[in-house]
Amino acid sequence: MINIGPETLDRTVKQLVDSGEASIEEAYAIFAGYRLVIEIDAEYFEREDGQIALVTLVSLASRVFHGGVYVEGCEGTPLLLPLPLGETIEDAVIACGGRTDQAPTDVPRIRIGSACSRRAPFHIRVVFDGWRGGIVPADFADTLSHVDRPPAMPLAPVLAASIAVAEAFEYVRTKSPTVGHFPAGMSLWTPHERNWLTATDAGPVLSVLPEKLWLIGLGHVGQAYLWCLGLLPYDPSAPLQLVLQDTDVIGPSTPSTSILSNMSMVGHRKTREMAAWAERRGFRTAITERLFDADFCVASADPSVALCGLDNIPGRRALDKVGFGLVIEAGLGSRHDDFRSLRVHTLPGRRTADEIWKDAPATDAEHVPDEYKRLKAAGLLDQCGMTTLAGKAVGAAFVGCSAAAIAISELLRFLHGDGLNESIDLDLRAADHRSASPSKVEMTGFNPGFVFARQPGLP
Template identity: 40%
Template sequence: MTIDPRQISPDNLHRGVKMALDTGEVASVADGYALFSRYRVNIIAGPEVEASRAHQVALLTMVNTGRRSLLGGVHVAGALDVPLLVALPGVGDTLSQAVASLGGTWVDKPHDDSPTIILGSATLPTTVTVPCFVATFDGWRGGVGPVGECERLSERADSTLGAILAGAIAMSEIFQNLRGYVLAGHRTVGMSLWDPGALDWHGGDDAPAIQAAPSRLWLIGLGHLGQAYLWTMALLDFEQPEAVEITLQDFDRLTEANDSTSLLTTLDRVGEKKTRVMAEWLEGRGFQTRIVERKFDGDLHLTDDDPQVALCGVDNLEARAALDEAGLKLVVEAGLGAGPDEYVAARIHCFPASVTSRSKWGGLDRDRAKGEGRAYDTLLESGAIDACGLVQLATRTVGAPFVGLVAACLVVGELLRRLHGGPELEVIDLSLRAPNQRMVVQLDKPNRPWSYGFTTVRSVVSPS
């Protein structure tokens, strides 16, 4: 990928490339894109992708997150000329077509010098000497580990949620490894969404099969996090997708930069309203939608016909402060870290909680970056951008789509866990750099039972 530095703006700068500008490791924007163009990954798909919906979900998740993060490409080896088992709009009828539509490349054999992910019972070529690990999942659980060290889970065909989680964590480990974090790709990392605080995600967690999901949701914000929520919800295997209704609230339009972090954005839709593009995609999935095209300020005037549960994915502190003032019965929100070190962090909050959203975020101001580093100096000196433009560029956050998707798994997992009678959490705090140090706070006063509407999802087998 090439970029004309004279055309760079806050609306088109790749949010991953921006971390190379912020660290000062590159001397120009062009150098940053050149660096990220050297990042690529192999995925070797086993024969399971022919008949297992969950294996296809994991593969497509890795392709979708990977092509946005690694500008050198996602190269998939395996027998992909099989029927697509996942109902995704506009990606074709076969798995190979879906991989290509989402930005992957189907190859005869993997590149010897690229880190490699093994999916299913695929075998690793003996010529590969770079980090290689297995992505595995089952039910609520998903994770990765080095080939030969990580024991595969059962990987049942109905394990959609765990498959999404495994795909997101796999791409996180690949990306961090390529960025020079030596532990990534050489360790076993995962979690159970039924019990996010448990470190032993390989052991049985006595979790029930996922048999239902919320049928009515209000979604606030349709950027990085919002689109990750939608990807996760849409991949669930609903028996009647038409029973799902999602209200979409956002006021903004898609930009080129959104393509680097947001899973449902494509460059051909840049400039269009986010609400309308997402509504079209969801309706193609079979869902019902409503749209609200104004900023969220807590003043919703909800009626009995409106959803009572909201998912929030905005980074505006004023909007987040108003989350529990809108009359919603339950709000689950996520916030992501910023900057070249903290971009792998995420924190999940649920409301109502022991503190109000106003007491948590009211009156706070976000720290503003100053745009320091060699690449920013080059932009100024060349006249490609003025001082005002530099500040605008610097204040855009670094981001990677797999971080938002791990957060989305936790957010959607919170709803599913509550719906299935599991523990209700107030806060989940984690960093994908040190995921075993995550913190979980359980809600003091549970809100059981679930009474906000649900519909059934297919469950192929009962948990063992």
């Protein structure tokens, strides 16, 4: 029996309910039929960027494809990544919610590797090189998929995997014959450019990484920040120092959108669980469990850079008032028709936080979906529960992971001498039609602090 309530409804399943396509029971049954196969060339098992793409694909897809995410041929390969996911790729796949038993043959497929013949109506490949990441049809001849190239910047395969899961989800939802038949992606080094597949500037090898960061909000986007940071090549002798801020506990619906949450964490504080994960990764952490607002004040010894994953306007409006030298914020769409959209902001900018985030309009009770009205009439929800459930955001983990990869890349670009973007807008249904607005704020005197990155090929 499905537990129906504001804190229990799967946030991605909620899309079908809010759009009027299905009742809650029907929506869960539909998602139970979603299955996916991930295939990977043997040589990519031996590469860190190939493994990053794989574990990110499994972690994101398992939250959408409830019928199973199958990975072919991963037995016995050592895990090269610093994430606390076990000793082998098979351990990591299972820890991320995947399956390694016999894969079905009649389901969508995502490939990590070189071009091949199509084996299913939906069959795409993730591709990544330098700071570029995206997807192409399985039989598309590209110039990025060569195993003799240097490893990609770690967030490029994260972005590629996020876009791939978004595309696979769009296919199972719509069965459109055009989905999966066109390239889609971007360069995290030059996000404004459209020619990501053929661009000659692949971006620099990471040489420095942020030394200290403050993470505000540890839900959908905040956990995606941690996932991305965990994949960066920190030297164990110079670990990332984190301050983690949140006031919430993990609820039954949290794992549907938050990449580091699982049902065993339900009822536990987000700060404690995320700090434990970060410590297992090798980072140093401090936590604060007070509300973030304009009364907050950053001390001189605190991190000067904040990554914000808040979904409330009062908190966002305080971001440029508490003393951070740089804030990078990622916001996501929340309705059934815009949840695949994202926007990244950097502050300071030409507009203040008050100007960017106006007061939210009052919720119109007439817009409560019919399904929630039916549940109230049946006595399964009261008036408050109906309104609260209707107001909960629709979300999908692959959107937050895309946003986090883009947001953290802004900071990495800044550390490597490039300018910031004041905002980046993107919809995963049309990733190539994004916009990026360069910041006009002078930041040359700001030093956020850095440590040197572990170089490729070193332990």
